Amino acid sequence: MAMKFSTLLRHLREGFKNVLRNGWMSFASVGSIIVSLFILGVFMLLALNVDKLATQIESQVEIRVYVQLGTEQARIDEINRTIGRIPEVKKVTFVSKEEGLERLRENLDDNAKTALQGYENENNPLPDGFDVEVFDPQNVAYVAKQIQAINDANADRPIMGVNYGQGTVEKLFRITNAVRNIGLVIVAGLAIMAMFLISTTIKMTILARRREIGIMKLVGATNNFIRWPFFVEGVLIGLGGAAITSAILMFGYSQLIDTAQYDMGLMLIKLAGVQEVGWFITGTLLILGTLLGIWGSVVSVRKYLKV
């Protein structure tokens, strides 16, 4: 049977009033949602930052390609274009042997630098080459193979070597992927824990509701009529808890970022910005909080509707 619009309004009004009427119970429910979502939120922030850090480290991975000594500039440009046509490649930068020597020098200390003297210009023993950046760093090994294949396809074998930190890079990816997965498992575990915490709170409220639901049924209320206000109440409690949690988290996080930037300027790790993670965290918590609230009220009512 279709519900009258005025009855829907009545349910919304009653649901809202119930939150106030059940003062302490509502407070306990909102409290347990805040506690669980807060812990969850902290770990989400942590996971997001770890992911950002992992991405930063990964993005520094690139492929270095060395061309055979004495290759003409025209041929080098041609190879440059060929590598650039590989779909996974983002950018190819030519690095002349002079620049190569400069880089080498920068990475050495003063004593070692003197050893490089006399190798400038015509005496430069280094090959010309390219820095190849890829879109997804996880693909470097594959792209490196592609470049090697270009070399094998040409009779003059113009490429002397392809280097992307073989071995080390694979190890790095294994670590960053593991860290991401662990973060995901912890967040999922905390979400389940939040459900348990909230279900305990629900069990407390169920006892109080059992009698009320029985009375409502005696007066001739249908199950739907009884269910609706509880549903509205659940949404309000979940949404309220999540909103408070998000506000606390975002305020705390922005304070943390300020402290990290001004007081600990030396910190090497750059934290994800509030705008960067704010919507994601707030959105996730609001949705999750609402679902938890609905789930709680539905469970607590369903049990006694069969009376």
Place this chain on the structure above:
Amino acid sequence: MHDIWKTYPDGTSALQGVNVVIDRNEFVYIVGPSGAGKSTFMKLIYREEVPTKGQLSVNGFNIGKLKPRKIPYVRRNIGVVFQDFRLLPKLTAYENVAFAMEVIEASKRSIRRRTMEVLDLVGLKHKANSLPAQLSGGEQQRVAIARAIVNNPAVIVADEPTGNLDPETSWGIMKLLEEINFRGTTIVMATHNKEIVNSLRKRVIAIERGSIVRDEIRGEYGYEV
């Protein structure tokens, strides 16, 4: 009620072949020792229990064969009053009475008018905004009666409505029930109260060990307290 049997799942036999017809506009006392089956008799009427065997019809509804989905609609035509009042503790007197009308999706204006009308009838208009906990036992029972009659039911089922009240308050409640009966509502009331049954003479049905042992018009309580 025709040849009603009721056996509970634990094997207790509460009613054994009860036959009775209660007409429109009657006022009936159900008396008998504790555990004789009075409460079961009452519960069958408002479909809290289902008869194990037999035919039971209330207001033209066949209670035994009623689909669970239909139960609420039958109950809207039966007002219930209990010894322990059964008011919603967080709602005011007004809200408790209005709830029964919200259930049938009455308009807001008619809820307001009718609720104040019945609260006036039971003499509690001035306590409309009090919570049950702020009312005396007699006042709470009056609110429960107001809730029971607000939708103009054909029948009122009252299970020991004076059980928790002192004699003076009980009389007030009985006057109220008589008034409601006078206005055309059938009243079925289970009671242990000898004074009330003997002074306010009505039809008396006595139940013992699951069977009707006596059915008298203008009867007496018939038990020593």
